[in-house]
Amino acid sequence: MSVDASVIAALETAIAVEPGNPALRVHLASLLVMAGDPGRALEHAQAALSAEPDHAEALATARDASRALGDHDKAERYARLLGGFADTAAAFDADRWVETDAGIGPVDEDETQGPLVIPEGFTELDPEGLPAPDRPRVTLDDVGGLEQVKARLDAAFLAPLRNPELRAYYGKSLRGGLLLYGPPGCGKTFLARAVAGELGASFFALGLNDVLDMWLGESERRLHDAFASARRAAPCVLFLDELDALGQKRSQMRHSAGRNVVNQLLAELDGAQADNEGVFVLAATNHPWDVDTALRRPGRLDRTVLVLPPDLPARETIFRKALAGRPIRGVDTVKLARRTDGCSGADIVHIVESASELALQESVRTGAMHPITQGQLDQAASETAPSTRAWFGIAHNYAVYANEGGQFDDLLAYIRTHKLL
Incomplete structure (x- = not known):
């Protein structure tokens, strides 16, 4: 965003005259973030917090500046502190902290410089909206049939993890993304859990309710926090359910809020600001033709597996x-x-x-x-009609007329073989 340099210069002059004014420093810090200078922005935000440790705008600006610098651990600490205050230092955020008999204690003055110090009288809770990790006990042996799908999953994720020497020899990274698509009820979610069980890894299931929020920017924050949790728990499987809703084609969206969520998802999959090594991203959808094409670019969800009805x-x-x-x-x-x-x-x-x-x-x-x-x-x-018939009727039209690069060739072959036209 373009910011008038004269405004920044005027604020710097005013701060030189009145260095102890936190409002001026926060105003300048917010402009510096927008101007693409997060380093200086963080310095001014920290100076404001030294004077007023519970300054909500200063905490928010410090959080944004830290994120822009790529220091997500520090950004998370500022976000937690921001969650611990409302409009004043005495305010209490019940969603982030639990009050105990000890009362509400002061925040350490060095909080912005060092590790997170939990204020006396509070107990930290898991951030609201983040998925809780799970350790599935099921494995691919528990999945009936789907041998081709299992072989693809083994080649993409499991074999490199079991054979570190071969992985090093071929330069295979312990990261990747794979999109599972097909008619509903055919075991896409169960497959994802089985992969996590096969790896002995943590399993994060991320649904729409974990991400989407009515407040502007909150959905992107939740998405980033979920990926950050997965990176800390690596090796793990991060499962994105109903990807067509979370990563819908941006050309079909009228409002910028949904587009921003897709952009955030693209950034997290790229791992531009953090390393996704050991994070296996599996996504599932019943409507792959509605998924933004950028999500399927090489390096993101670049492998696609059709999960068909059981044989x-x-x-x-x-x-x-x-x-x-x-x-x-x-x-x-x-x-x-x-x-x-x-x-x-x-x-x-x-x-x-x-x-x-x-x-x-x-x-x-x-x-x-x-x-x-x-x-x-x-x-x-x-009395039970196969529920997949209706899906194949819809999928056939998309597979014929939107088969860019042959992405639906396997689907068309199945429809022809089983005479589902």
Whole structure:
């Protein structure tokens, strides 16, 4: 942003006359941030904080200047301090801190220079809106079928981690991004969790509710904080669900707020201001044609995997796992798998749940416990239409008319092979 140099010069003259005026220093610091001089901006913001440690605008400017300098740890400390105050030093932010019997203590005067010092009487909480890390116990062995998808995931992420010597020999980085797309209910999220379980890594699931916020700039901050948490927990898997909503094509957006979120996501994937080594970004979408093309540029989500409805062995495996622990009698899972071609994994689980309800109703009616039978499963299957058919009808049109660079060739091949036109 262009800032009039004469205004900056006038403020510097005024500060030379009145160096202890924090309002002047904060005003100058904010202009210097906009003018692209974050180093000097941080100096003036820190001088203002020396005079008034709870100056909200000074804390915000110091945070922005630190981010511009690439010092995200310092920026996070200023953000936390800013969260600990409202309009005055006595204000209390319940979302960031918890008051104890000790009362509210003063902030250390050296706070802006050294590590974060938690004010006496407060207990730090996790930043609001950030996803909590998880350690999935499932692995790729728990995923039924999808052998081609597993092989692609192994080549992209798992093999380099298991073979450090080969990774060094071929110069393979421990970073990357992969986009999973396909009809809903076919296990994209489960696959992402299985990759994290295979790695023994932390798993961050980032959804729309974790990012989007009504306040201008807050969505970008949340997105940055989520990536920062993932980098600190590396190696880890950061999963971006519903990418078409989070990274929608900017050409389809009328408002700048959504465009700024996409721009922030691009910056985080590039790792321009921080190293993404050890952070494996997996994204999932049911509508890949709505994802901004810049997100799929090499170095970002540059690999794409089509997650299709489960094949015959996979459907049989899903039936067996869905029925495990339930009372059954005379059930033929192979027969069930054959009659549910085109069903998603979610459809199969729904069939089992519906059959369980039929068995429960019979038990209530007769006053005796009855197991789930083949007949009840067949009835439930006949009443459940494959949910993927509608998706393929829509996807076909996009695959034919928006197949830039052959990105949907695998989808078109599947549609032709299975005669889904």
